[in-house]
Amino acid sequence: MAEKLLSLWVFLLLLHPVKPADVATLLLDGFSGGFSAAGNNLTLDGFAAVESNGVLQLTNYTSRWASGHAFYSNPIQFKNSSGEVMSFSTSFAFAIIPPPGKQGGDGLALFPAGDGLAFAISPAKGIPGGNPGSYIGLFNARNNGKLSNHILAVEFDTYMNAEHGETDNNHVALDINSKKSNKSVPVPFNLTSGQVIQAWIDYNSPTNQLDVRVAMDSAKPSSILLSDKVNLSEILKESMYIGFSAGTGMFTSSHYILGWSFNVNGDAKSLNLSQLPKLQLPTATRTKKNRKGLIVGVSVSCALAVILLSALTFYIIRRKKMADVVEPWELDVGPHRFSHEELKKATRGFRDKELLGFGGFGRVYKGTLPNSNTQVAVKRISHESKQGVREFASEITSIGRLRHRNLVQLLGWCRQRGDLLLVYDFMPNGSLDKYLFDEPKTILSWEQRFKIIKGVASGLLYLHEGWEQTVIHRDIKAANVLLDSELNGRLGDFGLAKLYDHGSNPNTTRVVGTLGYLAPELTRTGKSTTSSDVFAFGALLLEVVCGRRPIEPKALPEELMLVEWVWEKWRAGSILEVVDARLGGEFNKVEAVVVLKLGLMCSNNAPKARPTMRQAVRYLEGEVALPETVEAPDAYDEKIGGAAASEFVDYSYPTSSSAGNKRDVDLETGYSSSLLSIPR
């Protein structure tokens, strides 16, 4: 009762009698009644909603890649009549609740929380361009860092995104026009504990001082957590909107605001946490089993006891045999471990009916996680080298933390004996090769192809540069590009090729990859690099535009090698003749030339002559014009000793073979069907 009466208390007060327009006190304390639908003074968008008990929910942990905004509908005057920014102060109560689940151990997946919430000052009633994921509804890849944003935010971020320079997953930070924070400080307690947390933000205009305090308390602490000096006169416009933004990505949380006060030229009133509406906490998905009283009759015969005992022994032994192998390091990363049982259930016992396909590394099954009904793809990798599996599995810790909208997210794994099971996001539209080669059921339009290309480029750039360590994909090809429900291209299988390095025989260097996508230097050095990925990306670009494989055994001899054919057409000035005829001439000629030209540049035999992925992305986004001329892919071969040219040509023809190179090439597809071993 008391909650209902107190949950809404809003008034606008004019404090200063002389300059009424300059000063206002706005005190919001819970959002119920008037703050739900009609006549409310909050503008909600995305996943934001006011619950019946007066709690404002910005995101729900049930929705991935979701954002929500809640802004006070009336503009706030931030500059006084002499055009100077006024001091302001706000305090608000929030709670972050990650998806329910149990910590590690019994195999129930517990995902980290993501991504965060922020108090924001924006020129609009909301933040129209704010993306979910790492941008938590504040910015997007295009406007990030631009002075024209005029956005100031104080974020409470629960996922570490190294691409924005973040170094922990539990911080408060000041963001001015950019998700790359001006200043960031770890919060001394757990933001995702589900407890109600109060934050105070105070800006003092004469000293340019912005202070942030946080506490799980009603009283404002004297100690300041984050403090920065910033002159807001260029950032804030005269009239701005205030509110909240939150976003989820691959990992999710419910983000709540329970109370809010705001004041210009004076302290905001602190909130009494015990008077706020109460959160309805989710119940854990796995509730305790009802305890069944064990009623044991006195008359249980000895025989029955013996049967029970032997059954129990059998059960224990079986359990032990079937138990997943748990290494000490795995306990540190409990969140991503699935139990074998769970994955077996999800894929209905790895039924053939659930088989999605055969990858280079194993079978892929469709599955539905029993607890959340989430659709997943489960890749089952059998590997003769237990050592290889073990070492690869220890890398999952880092690979699992890679997050990008153009990567197929690795959700978790399970290891049992020699079996490694990897759990990925399910991609409803399958792999790109199905849309390009042979007789595809659906022909992708030019717009769709270009979007896929740009997506793959941005995913690969993230692997190469966007993370704390460089990740080399090693097996870029159309079959490893998966399409999500919106036909965005997403790279799969990243890092997986490394599995074969770990288990390799010391006398051989395993060259991992697929014929036609293998950079020529790989055959000499055996070392994958970012530029060997770029080479494969070049082959992919040509494939997507031309709609055929890099090596097409069924083609006319002069068309066998895609890159050579494209180069000849380029030299002859008839480059557009290579564009997939199935497009019926309907494509953007400027974009097609950009992609083909870039494809040729990436296909250069000399690694140094290839662009980096960063440059490739700039070319594709039209930020930088491509050079007028393109070098022949084999232009540098002379300089590097002639060997490369012959090796390249030799290597490219599936039927030829040079001494010592074991090849296993599927002539139907032109792909090598297994890995290539080259003795040193």
Ligand SMILES: *[C@@H]1O[C@H](CO)[C@@H](O)[C@H](O)[C@H]1NC(C)=O
């Ligand atoms: C909403 O804003 C109007 C002014 O636009 C104001 O008169 C009214 O009191 C406000 N209502 C609430 C509940 O804040």
Ligand SMILES: *[C@@H]1O[C@H](CO)[C@@H](O)[C@H](O)[C@H]1NC(C)=O
């Ligand atoms: C979150 O979303 C789910 C599914 O849409 C819904 O059933 C649930 O009630 C929501 N939870 C909250 C707290 O709003």
Ligand SMILES: *[C@@H]1O[C@H](CO)[C@@H](O)[C@H](O)[C@H]1NC(C)=O
């Ligand atoms: C506007 O604000 C600045 C900074 O707080 C102050 O120095 C100045 O006197 C104010 N001007 C008026 C007209 O109130």
Ligand SMILES: *[C@@H]1O[C@H](CO)[C@@H](O)[C@H](O)[C@H]1NC(C)=O
């Ligand atoms: C910090 O804030 C200023 C605005 O005062 C902005 O121009 C600058 O780019 C920001 N610095 C960083 C490192 O984000």
Ligand SMILES: *[C@@H]1O[C@H](CO)[C@@H](O)[C@H](O)[C@H]1NC(C)=O
């Ligand atoms: C924070 O709290 C959540 C929810 O109780 C818990 O799952 C998580 O492990 C905690 N994190 C830390 C670093 O203590």
Ligand SMILES: *[C@@H]1O[C@H](CO)[C@@H](O)[C@H](O)[C@H]1NC(C)=O
């Ligand atoms: C902030 O910058 C503006 C102009 O850029 C200047 O006029 C003003 O005095 C500065 N304010 C403070 C408090 O330094």
Ligand SMILES: *[C@@H]1O[C@H](CO)[C@@H](O)[C@H](O)[C@H]1NC(C)=O
């Ligand atoms: C908060 O509210 C409770 C109950 O209404 C009251 O007993 C308590 O004194 C208040 N605390 C503060 C700091 O005002």
